[in-house]
Amino acid sequence: MELRARETLVPVLLVGLLVVAVGLLAFHDVEQRVPIAAGVLWLALAFAAAVGMARAFGAEKDRGTLDVLLGLPVDRGHVYFGKVAAAFLLLLVVALVTAVTYVVVSGEGVSGNLLALAALLALGSLGLAATSVMLSLLATQARARDALLPVLLLPLLIPLLLAGTHGTEDVLSNAPFAQWRGELFLLIGYDVAFLAASWMLFDAAVGE
Amino acid sequence: MATDLQTFALAFCVVWLGLGGYLLWLHGRMRRLERIVQAESLRRLRP
């Protein structure tokens, strides 16, 4: 699993960096920097998840290793959580690299509550990992799997991206906790809800 | 800015033409399927 993660890392990082590049170019003369930064960061994560996960499960199905994995005398839920953990770490790396690259290239100073930012990004990455792994499992069993995953993912990501971007804007502007607390709780709720639901539905998703 | 009447008329059409159109489409599909099913069952009667 670690080997596969490393294979996926490079293209996924490239996607993230691409989003940063486009974001900086397109919005270079916009006044409001904080919303731009927030948007770029979360878009990079979302694209990375969509691109990365499509490849992760797809490769496994082709190689037939998926059946081997499921055949193991291990609770199937563990297979799901294992994949989510790997995806989560991957996305954390993307978040870090994207954030650092953005700051360095844009030349804007870093401001705001960085600890809170890290918390939001971590929760968001976890949510992204949970949903994209699950949906990629569904998509690989269908035709046009690469095109299908983003379509399936989008409606589920809207709450996460809304809370993530707006929370990040608040946090980067040093807003008081009361202002971004709603977004934080929503991300926590989102993660719990989708991790639990996906775990319960994993057997059904995989089939007999 | 469109007038009150124009806006209402537009919205009214969206609702009822939309629902009506969908109804017609369902009707068409049902008739087509029933014809196919009938043809199939007749086909099976003849050896």
Add this chain to the structure above:
Amino acid sequence: MRGTWIATLAIALVLVDILLSLLVAPEAANFRAPLTQRIFYYHVPSAWVAYLAFGVTALASGLLLWRRDHRWDAWALASAEVGTVFSVIALLTGLVWSRQEFIGYSPFRDAKVVSLVVVILSYFAYLTLRANLEDGDQRARISAVYGLLAFLGVPLSYLASRASLHPDFTRPDESLEAALGWFLLASTLVFTVLYAALMHARLRIARLEAALES
């Protein structure tokens, strides 16, 4: 349309509803666009049916997986398709009405709009997923899983919008007169009957298609 009692009832009720909403319902006071306000009688019930239909799809999906009974698949599919029609209508009418009524309206900052958009995107994704699955049993199973996950996303979307967006779309007088409320309720009931009638037809189609597939 086959002469079923529910179809006849639905059509009759709809005609009555149109008459009521156009002629009988009192003009709303304090609205900038009083005639357009009558769209409310179609918009609110449409939105209600959109969410109801999504609930039915989710429920059918859950029953399909829990009971391992694929007969529920027809319900899930039918409700998704019918629900899509109502949700698109609800969104369009809502946008039309809001632009008329509120000054400086931005749909992107309206939690109800975001929520409805998520419903529409979910329906679209659900139907696209089904279109890409061929084996009937697999299609039923996988789309049921997605149906349940997507349903989970709807309240989360609404809450996320509430937490993040702070719209301030108000009219001079917020309240809706009681008399209008009754018409709204009546209209909602009519639309629910209409939903039932459309479901009846769509279920029949689904069963015919399933019979042909086997």
